[in-house]
């Protein structure tokens with residue numbers, strides 16, 4: 295009787311040990327599976343993002359290497375065209391406002407001209423590489439920039455730029471993003487930045503930098519940069535000074551904030567003999583005709 299009891303106890307102990315073993319084994323393998331499925335997920339995400347980059351690369355990489363004939367080096371200069379709003383201006387009476395609102399038809403005509411005449415629209419990274427590092431670019435190169443980030447840049451300019459496969463840059467007043475209806479939303483900025491339109495800074499509140507101290511300038515330069523970098527998950531290296539204004543502190547402020555290239559509205563083409571933090575731009579005046587556009591695009595010494 296006693297041995298029988300002992301046997302029963304023995305069997306129960308063995309069963310318990312076996313059960314414990316099975317449970318432990320299950321826990322361990324489960325964990326492993328979870329880990330490997332997490333790894334798989336990461337791997338898949340990684341692959342997807344890689345595919346994404348590769349898919350976009352031929353179309354939207356920001357730094358192309360130009361080869362072949364008809365290249366120019368940085369002893370030459372390049373027109374950096376400055377636009378603002380692309381919209382109907384027929385109801386606008388104020389001359390200054392009207393001059394910066396270019397009707398979409400006129401804009402399209404200009405883009406068509408660039409295409410028909412074999413122009414390459416450079417990104418700012420490419421312009422920087424040309425001016426600073428002496429990398430050659432096509433002889434007929436041009437840079438398209440838009441100041442202030444008006445919503446019509448998305449509704450009117452962006453479809454035309456896409457149609458021609460052109461690169462462009464929008465300088466954003468970050469204080470207006472998602473707050474003022476006339477300006478681009480963060481969703482629009484993100485979409486465009488992912489599709490060939492480079493988003494860069496135009497300060498937080500369109501401050502007149504020439505009236506600000508070094509510290510004040512630095513604040514708006516840094517804050518706008520950080521805002522865009524966080525929003526777009528990229529480095530923001532370039533800025534256009536509001537109204538093209540600056541003072542003796544501006545160079546230091548721009549350097550301290552980490553900008554490597556910046557634009558004024560001083561007339562002329564961009565060239566390496568100008569301080570890279572104070573580059574010229576070509577104003578495309580909506581009140582002037584197509585002939586002035588052609589003149590400014592083709593003659594570095596335009597009036």
Ligand SMILES: [Zn+2]
Nearest residue numbers: 441442536537
């Ligand atoms: Zn502006």
